[in-house]
Amino acid sequence: MQTLAHHLLDVMVNSLEAGATEIDVTIRESIEKNVFRFLVEDDGCGMDKKLVKMAAEKGITTKVGKDRGWGLYLLKTMTEECEGTFQLSSHAGKSTRMEWTVKHDSDKRKPLGDISGVIADFIYAHKDIDVRFTYATEEATFSFFLPAMSYMYDLEKFESSSDLKRLKRVLEKNLVRINYNKAV
Ligand SMILES: Nc1ncnc2c1ncn2[C@@H]1O[C@H](COP(=O)(O)OP(=O)(O)O)[C@@H](O)[C@H]1O
Numbered sequence: 001m002q003t004l005a006h007h008l009l010d011v012m013v014n015s016l017e018a019g020a021t022e023i024d025v026t027i028r029e030s031i032e033k034n035v036f037r038f039l040v041e042d043d044g045c046g047m048d049k050k051l052v053k054m055a056a057e058k059g060i061t062t063k064v065g066k067d068r069g070w071g072l073y074l075l076k077t078m079t080e081e082c083e084g085t086f087q088l089s090s091h092a093g094k095s096t097r098m099e100w101t102v103k104h105d106s107d108k109r110k111p112l113g114d115i116s117g118v119i120a121d122f123i124y125a126h127k128d129i130d131v132r133f134t135y136a137t138e139e140a141t142f143s144f145f146l147p148a149m150s151y152m153y154d155l156e157k158f159e160s161s162s163d164l165k166r167l168k169r170v171l172e173k174n175l176v177r178i179n180y181n182k183a184v
């Protein structure tokens with residue numbers, strides 16, 4: 001995975017595959033604290049205690065198909081390379097919480113990537129899932145929740161590719177407004 005946004009998408013797809021109806025994504029960026037912090041919470045099927053302990057090990061999966069069981073392993077390894085942290089907690093049958101950090105100025109840190117694109121594409125492709133998205137910098141916080149904001153951005157129908165483009169623009173504009181992804 002080439003960017004932090006790719007890793008985020010991979011974790012959101014796990015939530016989707018866990019049958020989540022709600023996914024909360026929070027990104028906190030602090031130059032002062034030298035950190036990018038990602039938090040993804042979902043109300044999917046969750047994991048039992050045994051699986052929580054093993055889920056980020058190489059090749060561990062409960063899914064069928066080839067090349068499974070890499071996502072969390074690669075994420076955890078990536079955070080270790082960037083002197084970050086990786087925490088996973090879950091209630092079987094209820095919810096999962098995944099939080100990871102990377103050092104902002106680490107030489108090994110991947111670029112942030114296209115966060116607006118990942119969030120907009122996911123919302124567009126999975127309209128039955130409620131995605132709450134928050135991005136906080138030291139200057140301000142931007143939160144987005146389509147059901148509550150569709151009127152504001154003329155996205156009530158949200159059907160065409162031009163609607164998707166508009167959503168991407170809305171997200172990107174607001175992230176730029178709060179001065180995200182600031183170079184040190
Ligand atoms: N949000 C989640 N909810 C429930 N289980 C999860 C979640 N994320 C990961 N898992 C469990 O951890 C396993 C490993 O995840 P991952 O490393 O992404 O590999 P894969 O998705 O290919 O199985 C999954 O197969 C699943 O059992």
Ligand SMILES: [Mg+2]
Nearest residue numbers: 010014071072
């Ligand atoms: Mg996965």
